[in-house]
Amino acid sequence: MNLLAGLEEIVKENEPLAKHTWFRLGGPARYMVRPRNKAELLDVVRRCHENEVDIYVLGRGSNILVADEGLDAVVVQMYYKNFGQVSIDKETGTVIAEAGVSLSQFVRRCAGEGLSGTECLIGIPGTIGGAVKLNAGGRFGDIGNVTESVKVIDSSGYEFTRSRDEIYFGYRMTNIIAKFIIEAEFSLVPDDPDRISRLLKEVWMLKKNSQPMNSRSAGCVFKNPRALSAGALIDKVGLKGHNIGGAFISEKHANFIEAREGATSSDVLQLIDLIRQRIQDRFEVDLELEINLWKQ
Numbered sequence: 001m002n003l004l005a006g007l008e009e010i011v012k013e014n015e016p017l018a019k020h021t022w023f024r025l026g027g028p029a030r031y032m033v034r035p036r037n038k039a040e041l042l043d044v045v046r047r048c049h050e051n052e053v054d055i056y057v058l059g060r061g062s063n064i065l066v067a068d069e070g071l072d073a074v075v076v077q078m079y080y081k082n083f084g085q086v087s088i089d090k091e092t093g094t095v096i097a098e099a100g101v102s103l104s105q106f107v108r109r110c111a112g113e114g115l116s117g118t119e120c121l122i123g124i125p126g127t128i129g130g131a132v133k134l135n136a137g138g139r140f141g142d143i144g145n146v147t148e149s150v151k152v153i154d155s156s157g158y159e160f161t162r163s164r165d166e167i168y169f170g171y172r173m174t175n176i177i178a179k180f181i182i183e184a185e186f187s188l189v190p191d192d193p194d195r196i197s198r199l200l201k202e203v204w205m206l207k208k209n210s211q212p213m214n215s216r217s218a219g220c221v222f223k224n225p226r227a228l229s230a231g232a233l234i235d236k237v238g239l240k241g242h243n244i245g246g247a248f249i250s251e252k253h254a255n256f257i258e259a260r261e262g263a264t265s266s267d268v269l270q271l272i273d274l275i276r277q278r279i280q281d282r283f284e285v286d287l288e289l290e291i292n293l294w295k296q
């Protein structure tokens with residue numbers, strides 16, 4: 001392990017990524033690293049840069065599908081125990097959160113402090129880093145609405161801050177190309193805690209009633225095509241409940257694939273291909289993946 005020599009305390013070799021994803025699928029990473037601080041992160045990033053080794057950034061693994069073959073690369077996890085600080089200024093509504101903070105805990109914490117603006121994010125898993133990079137959200141809004149600035153590190157180890165007016169927050173995407181989000185600053189609005197709590201309940205209930213919350217999945221598999229719903233299209237072609245091996249199209253929401261006993265990433269990928277084909281044949285619509293596919 002020449003590449004990461006001296007960093008043995010934070011590196012695991014051939015670490016099964018299935019352990020670290022919500023799908024609980026996928027092969028091993030050649031190296032998995034959990035830097036304990038920014039200095040260690042920079043050290044890893046620079047070594048990989050010098051040796052032209054690919055880095056994949058992992059948060060809580062809630063939006064990724066890792067191929068069964070695994071990755072001959074370095075996976076760096078922005079772990080909540082190492083990048084999990086939150087600081088809150090109740091007066092101004094400014095909240096700063098590090099990349100590894102769990103999004104759901106962040107939402108509850110802000111609500112508990114009487115700060116409004118993140119209620120639309122309840123029920124979305126993942127970390128602050130992943131949520132900001134992909135502009136997590138749903139029908140009621142997205143994280144971009146409340147993001148003021150983002151501190152990042154690029155793949156050569158250069159650290160800088162992007163302010164709100166430099167960031168484009170699109171539909172499940174941003175123009176942030178830097179590999180690592182270190183922390184983000186949010187601007188929230190003080191509000192009545194009871195009102196915030198009611199709103200949280202409302203959004204939560206809507207999700208709970210329409211999405212399979214307790215199954216092994218990675219959320220919605222496809223982006224909604226312009227003015228259409230991917231879930232409704234998949235439902236219309238009668239694919240709800242359809243399976244390949246251990247991968248099943250959810251009965252509750254057709255844009256979710258659930259991994260059940262014995263599932264492999266290959267099952268999920270084949271099911272994805274089948275869905276795409278059916279939707280193309282019937283509606284002439286190309287469904288675009290919403291989940292990230294980690295495949296070499």
Ligand code: EPU
Binds near residue numbers: 138207218230
């Ligand atoms: N529908 C069906 N059949 C289904 C699923 C949905 O007919 O199997 C219909 C619904 O009845 C509704 C329409 O399709 O009329 C839209 O469905 P829904 O309200 O469930 O929302 P969605 O567009 O499927 C989006 C996001 C979700 C987010 C919800 C709620 C995408 C791809 N999905 O879902 O995000 O939670 O709105 O805000 O943008 C995710 O990003 O992983 C995700 C789940």
